[in-house]
Amino acid sequence: MTKAMKQFEVLEWASLFLQQHNRERNVAEILLQHFLGVDRSKFYTMMRETVPEHILQSFQQAIQEHAETGIPVQHIIGYEMFYGRKFAVNEQVLIPRPETEELVDYVIQNIQHDTSKETKTIVDIGTGSGVIAITLALQLQNVRVYGTDISAEALRVAKQNGKQLEATIQFRQGDFLKPLMDEGIKVDWVISNPPYIAWEEEMTLQDTVKNFDPSLALFAKENGLYAYQQIIRDLPHVLNHGGKVAFEIGETQGEAVQSLLKQTLSTSTITIKQDINQKDRMVIAHLP
Ligand code: GLN
Numbered sequence: 583m584t585k586a587m588k589q590f591e592v593l594e595w596a597s598l599f600l601q602q603h604n605r606e607r608n609v610a611e612i613l614l615q616h617f618l619g620v621d622r623s624k625f626y627t628m629m630r631e632t633v634p635e636h637i638l639q640s641f642q643q644a645i646q647e648h649a650e651t652g653i654p655v656q657h658i659i660g661y662e663m664f665y666g667r668k669f670a671v672n673e674q675v676l677i678p679r680p681e682t683e684e685l686v687d688y689v690i691q692n693i694q695h696d697t698s699k700e701t702k703t704i705v706d707i708g709t710g711s712g713v714i715a716i717t718l719a720l721q722l723q724n725v726r727v728y729g730t731d732i733s734a735e736a737l738r739v740a741k742q743n744g745k746q747l748e749a750t751i752q753f754r755q756g757d758f759l760k761p762l763m764d765e766g767i768k769v770d771w772v773i774s775n776p777p778y779i780a781w782e783e784e785m786t787l788q789d790t791v792k793n794f795d796p797s798l799a800l801f802a803k804e805n806g807l808y809a810y811q812q813i814i815r816d817l818p819h820v821l822n823h824g825g826k827v828a829f830e831i832g833e834t835q836g837e838a839v840q841s842l843l844k845q846t847l848s849t850s851t852i853t854i855k856q857d858i859n860q861k862d863r864m865v866i867a868h869l870p
Pocket residue numbers: 676679775776777778779791799800801
């Protein structure tokens with residue numbers, strides 16, 4: 583690459599380079615904005631300006647690293663957007679996915695349509711970066727929100743996000759529902775996007791996922807069902823009357839998770855919901 587290139591030329595070069603390495607072209611724009619330290623609208627007014635040499639160097643290095651190793655752009659820039667807010671992420675937490683915004687949105691709509699005025703207690707199991715817990719706490723009134731995770735490193739990220747976004751969350755470290763059971767806490771909602779990919783599927787995942795998202799957040803024993811089994815087993819100890827459960831699931835797991843729920847919560851109404859791509863993505867249970 584020659585020196586004194588204009589921004590649009592840098593962008594063209596990088597987009598083509600990424601495409602040739604089977605990476606997404608739009609990563610170029612995200613990274614160049616990041617290294618220039620400007621927002622999207624400012625970025626578009628600068629297209630004919632020359633990119634300073636030191637920025638060009640950092641940018642080129644990042645583009646090459648992403649192309650070669652698959653390091654996610656979110657790990658380079660340090661954040662991902664979720665439900666309109668910026669959440670810090672690193673290699674200790676799963677990068678939030680748009681499917682999980684749909685899960686959160688379902689819960690928000692459901693709680694907003696609930697006419698009872700009492701405070702609802704919610705727990706997000708395996709909170710990771712805290713996206714589910716924090717978004718619910720910020721979008722809803724009259725809620726008390728817990729977030730649990732077995733990973734102390736993940737909880738550090740979640741706490742940092744909670745502080746940055748000014749959300750009040752009760753974070754607890756521990757396995758699935760155990761921290762709540764230990765304290766005798768009862769809840770109205772259990773929400774979770776647990777690890778649900780079968781270990782056998784590891785080889786089929788993209789390098790950006792399998793080499794950078796933490797295995798603890800991706801994979802589960804028992805054909806991907808282990809986390810659901812563990813959480814569901816303990817639901818009777820923590821759910822209030824009329825309590826509700828919302829799980830994100832892998833697209834083939836709807837019936838298996840439904841039947842696990844039915845075994846433990848035999849009086850509940852259970853529905854499988856699809857995401858915007860018409861894939862089974864959520865299982866919801868309502869207790870009478
Ligand atoms: N949805 C994620 C993926 O497909 C997996 C997250 C999870 O296991 N909860 O990469």
